[in-house]
Amino acid sequence: MVYIGVDLGGTNIAVGVVSETGSILAEASVKTLAERPSEEVIRDMAACAQKALNKAGLTQEDVKSIGVGVPGVADEENGVVISCTNLGWHNVPLRSEMQKYINKPVYVGNDANVAALAESYVGVSAGCSSSVMLTLGTGLGGGIVINGKAWGGSHGRGGEIGHVTLVPDGVPCTCGNNGCAERYVSATALIRMGKQECISFPDSLILKKAGSIDRINAKNVLDAAKEGDAPALRVFNTFVNYLALTINNITSFFDPEMVVLGGGVSHAGAFLLDAIRAILPRYQMFKALPIPRLELARLGNEAGIIGAALLGKN
Template sequence: MPGVVVGVDIGGTKVLAGVVDEAGQVSSTALRTTPGRRVVTAQVEDALVEAILESAAGQALSGVGVAAAGFVDSRGERVMFAPHLPWQGEPLRDLLQERLGCPVALDNDANCAARAEAHHGAARGTISALMITMGTGIGGAVLLEGHVLRGANGMAGEFGHMQVVPDGQSCECGRRGCWEQYSSGNALVRNARTLMGEQPSVLEEMTGGHPDRVTGPMVTAAAEQGDLVARRAFASVGDWLGVGTANLVAALDPEVVVIGGGVSAAGDRLLEPARAALQRTLVGAAHRVVPDLVAAQLGPQAGMIGAALLVTSALGAERRVSGGDGPQEE
């Protein structure tokens, strides 16, 4: 059946769907607000289906790829749990296949974004790469020859919960000292709030003097205006980004490290201190090629594009089995 492939990315705050072609180009998109974690799961599925159908705009669906902000089982069938969504072991793939009447593929959002960067973005043509996704927390993926390493439980790439400070800052995961407590959107905001007590800042005015109203985009805007509190907040998050990256590079020795997610929009303000810290803390830096630390290229559409790639390759594999000649990836 000829038709379009839709990728959909469901995060903690929004659902973004779009028609994606085989070159990774996005034609039409649709946006919904994520219903939140206290609703019944059917409401989340409704929002997904609505966004998918709106983006398809009446065209037949040949397949749908879903990128979900949560732990997906190694077979790509279920969302095992998700900090910002009500799913717990939800058989999302089959549920959506039934409602949409087309093949559905499912993976973790960071894996999808990495797959997209490997095929159409900053990790294209690499033998080995790391993707580090800095949003509210840190997600990530290990890329080997363009393939995402899934892991025995489908949980590889949970970089954000590597412990970097013994008995450090409390983490939502229930433990302490996780990397994402020092380098993430949440860490950026926390840093700014703390530093507002130490020196004057345009953030005072932006928040009406309420540090608890600081948001990540505010800190980015303030840093662009030259605000020292915002710049110090970024310097610390960037430094910790480099320290944690050095640990991953010691273990995996990739060619390139791609930094994506919302915080990466700050570009070199984040990446410069990270590169310095990577050079300073990476073992044997004088005896090796230290990998480039580069910004992701596909922005907020990476998850959606990577989800579409996933179902496209599944469809290709199916066609190959039945004698056709689908695309040869993954």
């Protein structure tokens, strides 16, 4: 038997046929075209799943379950997407809609939780009894895994670590609150701080790499910091400091066996990891005690498909 995993994004839908051991056997993808009615998006999702099954030489009879990772809040029990801001979805009955096309058990989970689940099965946190994954992208996603199960919370709000308040009365967040972690620990934060530095220091290597202030991206800032550019290093050090605070808060709150860093920003690799590891002890209470291991995610984009598929194994 195989599992279908669906990674529903704002731009693309990626579908994979996943084996019992968490390998992707075949993939297919389709544009989301999020402005359409949700029924049409789900119909295309099902067609894409059928295409992936065909590629793998399998039929619906081989499918044990379908899992969908969504960029929003899921009612896991009822298989309903409660809210997906960037798709404009509210209370979409994903399970029942999908079952019109493929009549198998359908599971729905938050995309960051699903990525954390994938890493804990076949990625860097495999074998850990508990882990928390931070996805450092446009926003800051969080995923909690306890004893091999994704923890989505009692009302689908769990793992929203990007919206834990890091700085009371701080930078306004898209969620309506102020000072959320995601305003300080994300690609968006690197870009905002990079732009600020380039206004004061127009000789910065950041600006040379980007071409113009408007085109600064997170990679420009990280690359310039790696090359020793002072304004970029100031941004990087501020970013690392806030990320270390966030990781320390995860330790104090939940104390997982491992904290996993994923998402685009994590591609800065050892440069990022070494910097956080160096600063973490500063924040740590009980300095003599062991702390969660800190590692980079291994699965990349595949985590979305694999983790969604694994919802059916939970």
